[in-house]
Amino acid sequence: MKENKYDNEQFFVKYSQMDRSRKGLSGAGEWHELQKILPDFRNKTVLDLGCGYGWHCKYVSDHGARKVLGTDISHRMLQTAGEKNSAENIEYQCTAMEDLDFLPETFDVVISSLAFHYVRDFETLVKNIYRWMKADGVFVFSVEHPVFTAYGTQDWYYDAEGNILHFPVDNYYYEGARDAVFLGEHVIKYHRTLTTYLNTLLQTGFELQHIIEPQPPEDMMQIPGMKDEMRRPMILLVAARKR
């Protein structure tokens, strides 16, 4: 059963108040690094899996893509995407990414931002993506880092006074569902090891181009809590090419 947490009203309202929701790409701490590993989008047909508010679709459209398809499981997300990030060459489709089906070699580029940790079966998804892509196509995604997802709660470990001591890692090799707390709400996320993320790509036939654990940008360091982001990796960025 695929969870559709973003159609939960309370959760969606909280999500809409995040910087990355209000400000778009410039409000996302990893964007400055993700942007660097994106391919040339001119005249490309692009798929965005778990597109959310559509900020990436709009960026891709603005950078010369021929056609952009953004997909998401959440109606609410796509409603906002339609309002905030529409363009003539962008289409939004409300389907869980596990249920998508396309003809082989449909897309030049596939992107996905912070969505794959909601997917239970990564291998099947990667095989599908590979099939949907044209040869030499580029696949770029961000996902919550295995260090961040292993323990489950996704919170720091504190002393009795509430000071951060460190970030806890546990059950690393036990992959699967975690009851994570995100925006004060319980959400199911799937933990996978780094081995699974990267070797699944390699074994499917992708060539790895970039593997980045983005650090917070200098100009965000004054945001409360941002300096602590130097203490553990939260996000993993990967760019790969279909061979």
Next chain:
Amino acid sequence: MKENKYDNEQFFVKYSQMDRSRKGLSGAGEWHELQKILPDFRNKTVLDLGCGYGWHCKYVSDHGARKVLGTDISHRMLQTAGEKNSAENIEYQCTAMEDLDFLPETFDVVISSLAFHYVRDFETLVKNIYRWMKADGVFVFSVEHPVFTAYGTQDWYYDAEGNILHFPVDNYYYEGARDAVFLGEHVIKYHRTLTTYLNTLLQTGFELQHIIEPQPPEDMMQIPGMKDEMRRPMILLVAARKR
């Protein structure tokens, strides 16, 4: 100043009592996975950086290598290597790997087992290795996992009764020296992020073939403490090809 801890008598005696020292490759929890990603050694010229007791050199020699050069900073290590793992086509050389120099395209294969976390400047080393290798040559190494090296002490976090709670991660993005405790002795190890390990290879011109965080093998699970090795990654294995 490069540390030569293995020439410290007390440390060396403790190291010599480890399973991986007494039993060789079969005593090393990661060997079953490392072995899988090693290339064909037949008629190859092979360099082993930080060869220690020479177990890998002997394996490479036994698997048809034409010539094997094992290098290590420690005289004691190489003395044992000469006793335990000598062969006509194996040469041992006592030099810190940072000080080695070879002609371009000298080696078909370069391997290194659990030694790079003692090296301060990984990028310079990787550039050297790339230069020393022939085109299509394979570079395989194991290193302590960034999750394991980040905090520094390399120990679990315990409750008041001494039970393991979890493994602590901190200062992940602050690379550099850590005062680690290994075999009850203080040793300087260098923490690097996964980004640095993998992207340094990619940027130097290597193609990534395998990235593995080895889990303990089933037949070692009864060894005291081994089950806890499922709780956090300790070792990272990487295989790459010179393009």
